[in-house]
Amino acid sequence: MTAISALFTPQGIATLAFFMVVGMTVLGALIAVAARNIFHNVLGLALSLMGVAGLFLYLNSPFVAMMEILIYVGAICIAICFAIMLSEPLYLPKPPRNLVKMLGAGAGAGLTLVFLGLLIKKTKWTPAVERSTDWSITTLGHYLLTNYALIFELISLLLLVAMLGSIVIARGGRGSS
Amino acid sequence: MKMLLFNQLETYLYLAIVLFAIGLYGVLARRSLIALLISVELILNAASLNFMAFNRFLAPHPAVGQIITLFIMAVAAAEAAIALSIIVALYRKLKTINIEQATELRG
Numbered sequence: 001m002t003a004i005s006a007l008f009t010p011q012g013i014a015t016l017a018f019f020m021v022v023g024m025t026v027l028g029a030l031i032a033v034a035a036r037n038i039f040h041n042v043l044g045l046a047l048s049l050m051g052v053a054g055l056f057l058y059l060n061s062p063f064v065a066m067m068e069i070l071i072y073v074g075a076i077c078i079a080i081c082f083a084i085m086l087s088e089p090l091y092l093p094k095p096p097r098n099l100v101k102m103l104g105a106g107a108g109a110g111l112t113l114v115f116l117g118l119l120i121k122k123t124k125w126t127p128a129v130e131r132s133t134d135w136s137i138t139t140l141g142h143y144l145l146t147n148y149a150l151i152f153e154l155i156s157l158l159l160l161v162a163m164l165g166s167i168v169i170a171r172g173g174r175g176s177s
Numbered sequence: 178m179k180m181l182l183f184n185q186l187e188t189y190l191y192l193a194i195v196l197f198a199i200g201l202y203g204v205l206a207r208r209s210l211i212a213l214l215i216s217v218e219l220i221l222n223a224a225s226l227n228f229m230a231f232n233r234f235l236a237p238h239p240a241v242g243q244i245i246t247l248f249i250m251a252v253a254a255a256e257a258a259i260a261l262s263i264i265v266a267l268y269r270k271l272k273t274i275n276i277e278q279a280t281e282l283r284g
Contacts, residue, residue, distance in 0.1 A: 014181070014183065015181065018183040022192060026192075026199075029196055029199040032199075033203035033206070033212070033219070041212055041215050042215065048196075048222070049218075049222065055226060055229075059189070059229045059233040060233055064229065064246050064247065067247060071250045072250070076253065079261055080261065083211060083261040084211060086265050086268070087211070087264055087274050105205030109199070109201040109202035109205065112194075112197070113194055116194040116198075120187060125186055125235060129237075131236070132239065134240065135240075140243055140244065143240050148244055151248060155248060155252075159255055162259055166261070167262070169259070169263055169266050170262035
């Protein structure tokens with residue numbers, strides 16, 4: 001009885017929603033790497049990224065969460081879908097899985113997981129002595145146009161170069177189109 | 178007052194390493210180029226999640242981590258565009274996107 005009534009406090013509901021978001025993230029990531037059909041991989045990636053956006057909401061950053069959905073789920077996943085349609089057809093038989101390679105990959109990833117987990121467990125995290133509590137989007141915009149203006153411009157240049165480069169590469173290269 | 182699970186730094190760090198390990202497994206085990214790209218996106222997301230967690234709990238200015246995460250997203254978008262165009266060009270040339278068959282440079 002107390003457990004059920006504890007669930008209906010604001011903290012209980014928030015914890016429940018947090019578990020749902022975590023489940024989305026991990027389940028989506030597992031589908032993204034384990035499913036055989038490449039299209040299911042993309043859908044799993046989208047699910048996982050929605051979960052990560054939810055985690056960003058829990059980390060007090062609604063703007064970054066929105067950008068995550070907009071850029072990753074809205075742009076990158078759709079672009080990957082286009083690449084799937086433009087490359088190998090899905091009905092072709094796939095080569096069988098190599099069990100040794102999968103076991104090796106699992107061992108490598110598992111060892112990395114254990115190592116990083118122990119590292120996090122051992123480290124004592126100390127927060128900064130003086131922390132500002134300003135999370136607003138306005139501050140974000142001010143930072144982008146004052147302290148980080150150069151990186152901001154550089155990123156736009158990078159996106160332009162990437163766009164031109166991908167057009168040139170996908171067109172078929174010099175002379176062959 | 179009991180510490181809530183979603184108000185602790187360690188929860189997010191453990192989640193980030195789980196995402197990172199899943200992505201690493203994908204990079205090591207998969208052979209389709211598109212699946213590799215998907216796994217790399219997972220790894221980049223683990224990195225952004227780490228940045229956001231430190232930003233929320235430790236950093237002196239809570240805007241800086243968000244800005245770094247936005248930059249990671251922009252770089253990931255550029256990387257995805259380049260990688261996908263390379264995939265399309267490779268498929269046109271070799272009629273496959275399996276990385277074990279793309280061995281033209283082996284000599």
